[in-house]
Amino acid sequence: MTAATTVANFFKKILTELYQNIYQLLGGSLDDQTLSLANIGLSVLRTSIKIVILLVLIGFIYWLLVYVVKTLRKLFGLSHRYARIARAILRYLWFMTSLLAFMSQIGLQADTVKATAKAATWAGFYYALWAASGQMVSRVLKHYELNASIEQLLKNLLLVLILALAFATVMAKFGFDVISIVAGLGIAGLAVGWASQSTLANFIAGIVILVEQSFQVGDWIRLGDKEGRVVKISLRATQILDRDNIIIIIPNSSVASSEVVNLTSKKMIRFEVTTRIGLHADITTARSAIIKTLQKDEVVLKHPAPLATVAEIGESGIRLVVRFWVAPLSVARIPVIKENINEKIKRALDEAGVEVPFPHMKLLLDNPKLGSEQ
Template identity: 55%
Template structure:
């Protein structure tokens, strides 16, 4: 009994597969007898037609590419334009191949027509999406606007093109775009409440790009992080440090933090501290320090450098040395300071100007006789008092 049930189960599966395959090659359920030979002939005929159409479309694609490649100079096509043209032709070739296959199969004519229209709209929006960045760059370059605004416009335009492209493609298959947009609006509100941090970063990114407090290429300091701005997107700001490490900072953090733009002006001042001994000649030391700065690359002659007394401390006299550099030298500032300090040390040594180290000097009266210890580790304590004469 069990074996018969299992056999009947597998027979039922075989019949279903047999029917499905027959329907796939063009047969119908209404036929009393299944004519496999005629179905096979129809299938072979359809396959031959599809192969002929695909070969014809492929030949036209190859011929067009051949003509463009061998007439590139005559048509004045640059490498970039030729690449774009080949991409468009390749897309047309793929779309025509799909439509050719659909037209020879059991796909309804309405679906084939909708696919052709949708593919056309998708191709148009794809071309707009790929060329929009170049167009925006040329327009902003003509009007002298910076790269930050360019990045903002590229992002906004890309989103608009993608949304409009999807709407146009879906409209060809009968989707109600108005209802879809309304549904997306309601869903957008729900997503907005669920992704408040992302929206905050987005709004902060637009604010940063519009205010232009700093731009791509500027050297900035955010908290304890410092580096060159390499990208300002709608969600994050990318900063490249001196260690070649990219720090990705959310725009909301950037907008709420104190940002120091080190390269917003034509030149920037830095300072270092140098210590000399109390007995050293201040003017001679100043001349040595200024001479080192004069011979240092990337240190500007105007505005003038300076070396002034900043502090008279416990262990020496401190100079504050101020010098100016261009924005291009900011990235190398730690190395520059190290080089200046090293060269100043060598120059002071050559001029016999001492650089003291922390020490303590004990001054003892000469007219006081101190007992000499006679036993190992014996110590004596002597308290000297000075008595003044009273009038």
Template identity: 55%
Template sequence: MAIAGIAEFFHEIGRDLYTSLYIAIGGSIEEDSRDWTSRAVELASTAIKILILLAVLGAIYWLAIYILKKNKSRIRLNERRLAIIRSSLRYIWIVASLIAVMSQINIEPSTVKATAKASIWAGIYYVLWTSSGHIIHKILQHYGISASIEQLLNNILSVLILILGAASVLAQFGFDIVSLVAGLGIVGLAVGFAAQSTLANFIAGITILLEQSFQVGDWISLNNNEGRVVLISLRTTHILTRDNVTVIIPNATVASSEVINLTSKNFVRFDINVRIALEDDISEARKVILQVLSDTDVVLTRPESSATVSEIGDFGVIFIVRFWVKPASVARIPKIKEDLHEHIKIAFDAASISTPYPHMRLLMPKAVDYPIATKPFATTIEAAKPTDGKP
């Protein structure tokens, strides 16, 4: 009895699989007799039709690409426009192939029609998404608006296009967009409470971009991190240091920290310390220092450099040397300072100006003749000398 039950169970599974396979190739469950031969012929016929349609569409696509390449110079297409047209043709080819396949495999006409409409809307929004950045760049460049604002507008417009595009595509398949947006609003409110730090960074990023206290390309110092701003996103700010290391800082930290913008003006001043000996001529040393600064290409002649005595220390006279450079040279300031120290030392040596180092000099009083104290000592030394000249 148990063996018969098991056999009946597997027989039912086999019969269900048999029926499912028959239905999958186009058969009907109401048919009393299942004609596998006719179904196979229909399936092969459908496959051949699909292959023919795909081949025709593929040939049209490649022919259009070939004509486009051959006439590129005649219709004056640059590489960017050519890439856009090729992407559009490729998208049309893929959508047409999908609809051709769907029309041959007994999919509901309403579904095929909805897919076609959704594909058209998706293509329109894709074109808007890819070209929005270029359009915004041209408009803002015309009005001289900074790259930071351009980045903010790009991010906001990209999000809006993606949201509207998704809503338009879903609407073609019967989704209630109003209810969906309301549901997303409630979910977004809950997520906002759960991700307060991310929301704070987002708001801080918008504030940074609108205030423009620093922009992309500026050299800033922030929390012991100094480097060039390479990206201001809605959540983080990216700084590229002199060591070619990218430091990613949350915008909330940037907004609440002290930021030093070293390249906000047309030129910036730096200084180094130089020391000479107390005995050397201060005027001559100043002349040598200024000459070295004048011979250095990155140091500006206007505003003028200066070399003034800041301190007379225990081991020499200390000059503070101030010089000006352009913002483009700020990234190389450590190397510029090192070169100035080296060139000033070489110039001092050539001008016989000594560079002092920490030392101590002991000054002893002159020797005084004390007869009582020295004679017994001398007598003792002489008595200790050998009389035969041998050691």
């Protein structure tokens, strides 16, 4: 026997076995040894017609129930939310009934169909539980005025928990050993957790940051030598946007263990600049010129009013501290604001005739008369 004949017989045997399996699936018997294409075609046609009739009947019932829901909503003025929930339930029942009808007609065992029905029922129950828990979390967080990041975190945790329970329940309905699966997943989880301790630490720190709400997205914070606006708080890291339009990503474990200064936690923030006037200059005139200048500035708040006080009287002049308040939205531009205020103060003092000294040294030399000649 040649190699080509051997290969041909091999594939012929595979096709014959496949043909017999399909024939048995369609309800035929190999005992009568009548594997005719006509019989198989008729069997396929009969099965297809039954499936189509069942699907059309189920679809008609589904359409009728949806129509009833719409009519009841119009008659009794039901909320659109409840009508949407009812349509979602009907859609799920229509899909699962169609699937079970199809499975029952293609020759699957009754135990498989029953297990699928039970699994579908439990899956629907867990989906309803997830939807209800999401609404409950939203209401609770809204009552306590917690931010959207915590809401999304809790919803994600609930989703993972419900998915795990649903997976275990569905697998149990199909005869799988759920305890062994859970044990295996637990061991794998411990191994992964041990290998990624830093990631776990960042995850826990992210939860602490979201729960404590020491700062939120949009706040301007200072963290060590880093300063910027918070643009994202994830479970792994916090992202801030600095004044140079650069995103800085800081691990949550570092944020939780460092001193964080929130510059926008209140409705206004105070800053200060310093200036000097001469020792013989009139302090009242200088203060009046500085205050008038700050009151004309659009960024500086009128209440509380800006102040100019004497901080030090030194050898080269009098140092004044000028304090002013700005709104949180102006914090990102505070270096430019200070520079502009310094420039305006210099011009105001010049216009008021107030001397602005600079460090200098004056040498006084005596010129004694020369002694008498010897």
